[in-house]
Each structure stands twice: as C-alpha cells, then as structure tokens.
Amino acid sequence: MQPSNHKGAIEKIYSTVNTAQSWPEVLNHIKHDLNSTCGFMAIRTKADIQPHSFYDIGFDSHYFERYQQHFFEVDLWTQGLFNNRLNYFHANHYICDENQFTHSEIYHDFAKPAQIRFGIGALLCDKNSDLITQIGIMRPKEFERYDDQEIQHANALLPHIQHSISLLHLIEKQQQQILNLESVLYASEHPILICKGKDTVIFHNDLFEQLIFHTKELSIKKNKLLLTNQGLKNALRIRISECLHSIEYNQTLSAPFYSYIGSELYKITVKPWLYREMTSCGIIEHPSVIMNFKPSASKLRLDIAIIQSHFGLTPAESQVCELLTQGMQPDKIAHTRGSHVATVRQQLKSCLAKTQTSTQTELVCLMLRLFLTR
Template structure:
C-alpha cells in the first residue's frame, strides 16, 4: 500500500506541472480501492453556488453537466466545506446527518440516481474568501462499510501533498500569466501584474502588485480582497470597464493621483485558455470573465522627455508618444490617454521615428531603455 500511495503523490506533483495529468491521478486514486470510489477535484463559489471547473473520474458525464448547470446551486456538501479549515477531511456522513439532505431535491434527483453515492469524504485544499478548491471521493451506499475507512485513510495521507501540489500549480499559473503580461512591458521588475474577476476579486497578484496593494498609494484591496483604486475617479472608471460585456481589446488608464510620476494601467480580457496547461492553479471558472491588469510607471526618469527633445529634435507631443511606446502602449491606447485621434498619434509616431532615424518601434524601446540606463548603451 505504501508504494502505491507514493505513486499517487508522484502523480499529484506531476499534475501540478501539467494540468492534464490530474485525470490519471484521479483514476489511480479510485483504482487503489478497486474502482469503487468516484473521485473529483473541483472549485466552488459558495456565494454564487456555482462550480468553478472540475476534473472527475467515475461520474456519469451527463450528471456532471447537470451539476454545473443546475445542481451546484443545491449542493450543501460543497457549501459545508466552507465552514472547515483547509486540510480537515470531512466524511460525507457528517454532512448528510447535519443537514438532513435525504429529503432534498439534490439527493432525490442527483445523488440517489447515481447508485446512491452518499458515502465518501471531501477535503478543503485551499480557500479564498467564499471560493474553495477541494478533493473528494463518493462511494455507493452499498459499498460504504467496505470502502469508507480505507478511503478516508488514503485522503488523509494525500491531503498535505495535494495542498502543496495545488500551491505549486498556483505559483506556476501566476508565473505563466506574468510572462504573458510582460511581453510589451519596458520594465517588468517594476510592473504590477494582477488578475481580477468582474466583481474585482483579486485572483492573482505578483510581488510588485502586492507591494502596491500594501502601500495603498495607487491601489488597495478591501476586506473581501476586492481591488480598489485610491483615486475615486479612476476607481469608477475601472468598475465601468470591468462591467463592460463587450470588452475585447485592452483598455488603458493614466493614473495621476498626485504622484510624482504618472502610472499606466492596462486592462485586458483574460480567458482560462490563456493559462495554458495549469488552469487549476487559479480559482475562477472557465466561463467566468476575468481581466489581466498591468500597472507601471509611465516613465522612470523625470527629464527623459526633455532629453529626447534635445537629442532628436522632437516636439513635446512626439516625445510623449515615444515614452508611451517605450511603455508598451499601442497607438489606439495612446490616443485614448491623450484624447486625440489614432491618426494624429500615428503621424506623431512616424515623425518621431524619422527624426530618430529608426525603422521599427522596437528600436525606439531600445533607445529609451538605453537613455534610462546608460549601462545598456
């Protein structure tokens, strides 16, 4: 048995690196007790009572679809887990007895038709406000006497390893997101990266973003881990952008907020597919709208615009456009910030590139980077 448990832990850590391998882990867990347990890893929102994505083995696919579409709102088992601390194994018998669920629609229409799967247990692996990620196994009532205790021992053994594997998956998913977010960023080491849901819940924040949240000068979080801008005007604008049902392209905010240097906040729609193979690392559903935010200083050296004007003969507007380009902004985003047309911005970019004797915008980025840091010249 110990050798087979060791194999399960190896599978769990492997799945932390590749989300697709959770299926093999779940099947191996069931096989360890002769296939008599239906296993599942799932996320759940206790406020909205919706599933946030699940991987399962042994369940009827039609019932899984009906759960996601309807019965998740009737599931007191998942809601009960929110009352527990992470790591405690909760036998289903406790929940059925506490809530009298045998008299509910959830039992009559979903549990009993699946061969009365009232046995088994769940364990909360991670909790964030009203959202959870859990591991569970369901046992048919006729198999409970034989399988209940061995299955609980297996879950108890696996729990610390699963919690660690889940944290690894979260860290890797965050790193993958951060890498995507920093593609067009001039100074990644000083750029905050966040993922937020439509209701502003912070799903992920890199170290720079955490520092910004801690300082509270630009952004902060409330007691429910919702993102707020310190400036009420920009906070209202953020709410409008997140509430938009047709946001398909990045939006840009220029944050002044009485700080010495303006900040740029880029907001882009984010899908679960953007997470690659590690979507279990984030607590949001595959159909749930989420947004990727990057926050960075507009430029790092106060006199950089003046130096650009003196060196290349740029106009003030052309120098400003060059700084925006060096921050990774597109012409459309620059036009929104400055309140001018895209045509005007493109003309200014063309004129600046001509004066700087460059043919690609990437060369502008390189020149500005070298002016900020002489070691790059």
C-alpha cells in the first residue's frame, strides 16, 4: 500500500496538546496509513514501570489490562528497542531474533491471540524530559513485513509526536505549578484577586468571594471586575495601570491605600503579576496584577483635636470627618450628631475644600494617614 500524505495526521498530533484523548485517532491514522490492524502508545518515566498514559487501537476492550503487568517484563521487542537507535521506528524482525521471538512468551501469550506477527516500534526519549514513550504499530502474518519505505514514512511523524508530548508534559507541569500556587493563595488569610490586564479576573480565593457576597461595591460578572465605589475604582485604576506598565514584576510600585468596603476598612495592596499560559507555541506571559485586601487591624478612633488643628477644620467638621472614617454615610452621621443631612453634606463639602480632596474616599484616606501605620 502506498503511504498517504501526513498532513491530517500532523494536525491530529498537535490537537493532542489540548485534548490528550485524541491520541487513538493519531494511532488509527498511522495504522490505516501503513496497512496495519492495531497499535499502541505507552508513556512512562522509567523503562520498567507501568505507563502513566496509555492508548491503543485495534485491540479488544481491556486486552492490554490483562497483560500489562507482565507484558514489559517478558517483551523482547521492547528490550530490543532500548538496544537500538532511539527516536526511530524499527521492524521487529530487525531488533529481535525471529526464531526466539516466535517461541517467546510475549508472542504466544500476547501477540498471537491478537493475530499479530509483524510490527514496527519506536522509543522516544528526550534529554530535556524524563519521559519515555513507546509506540507500536502491528499487523498479522497475512501481510508482508514492513519495508524500508513504510518505516521511513512512519519516522516522518516522530518529531511531531515527540514535540507534542513534550508540550503536553510542559502543560502538565505548568498546571501543577498553578495548582500549587493557587493552594497557597487559597490558604491566604486575606481576600486575594488576580486580574489579567485591567479587569479580567483569572483568580480569586474564597475570602474574596465572601467579601463580594456581603457588599454591592465589588462584584464579578462574566470574569470582569465591577466596582460601584468610584473612589475605590479610581484608586485601583491608577495602581493597576502603574503595575501593567512596570518592568520589574516583583516590586510594589504604589503604596498601599485604605478604603472602606461596606462597613469594614481595608488596606489594599496592588502588585505586578505575570500570568503564564501554555500554548502550542510555548509559554505566553500576560501582564497582570494581584490585589490583596487586608482588613485593617487598627480600631483606633481618630483624635478630633488632631484633625482640627492639622487641617484647620471646625470642631463640627472634625467630628464629621471622624465619623466618616468609621464608615458612616451622611444620613447616619446626621442621625448620630442630631443634625440634618443637608448640614452634614455642607460640612463635608467644606472639609473637601480645606483638605484639597475631591471625594469622600480621598478625604478618609487622608485622615487615616495620620493614624494608621502603612
């Protein structure tokens, strides 16, 4: 049979990077292309241990499961592959003595029941990886031995197979690193959020989930971070922009800032982060940020006298500022002080002018800098 073009097979091979279960389709293409009846692929980290990934085509269901434990101990074919050129297909009649093979246990107990007589096999080993991959393509005695043209045709696929397996192995390692990292972040005592770009959420821990559950100021919709607190939104936007434009991704470029989220005061830190994604072209790094929301441990009430003298405020204005830093809204401040909301709003307007701030959030942050250790 004249071997066909490999284009379809190569496309299938690289599709396994995203879908490992496509390997039987690859084996089926090679089997059909080489006029064969069955094949298998076993990926292991050592020659004498069971594969951690195994795929076969053309065998009865569970056929290998009945033989695997004993298969690799008595398989003359596999042993012969280790003594010949690696990363290359060899015919069984080339690497094994024919008479010895037909009288071997592997032939009578495994090959003959599956009507296998001829085969080609390859061991793929990469010096940069600890993986050993064995591929076998086989057919019965009614067919001829595999000739040099067929073997050469099959060998043309091996670099692609080896490359895709290496990529898949890198992805597995990368995913494990991500899982290990996420386990550390999940164990954090504070809410943590990681965004790719300016607002695309790629990770948040359970504490952040609890935080957004108890407030309307923060939310995540369709993997986008949404903020209704304009002061918090502006503060985060500035720091995120600085981080995304930074080169040193292990430094904090902006000082932490304080903001009320709901009724709780949080110290918020924004740091540069690199989100790594594995693709068929290798690892792609996306500039990202990690945000830590640490509840303020300080329960210190601001000293009204210090506020008054430092900013030149009236006693009433100083008290309004002090209540504002406790998370009170103007209506609650008015109720606490026994005054009208309009009066409180006018006092806050005066405080903004005297402190040269433009929002209540900026005013609170300014006040807290006097008392909170950063």
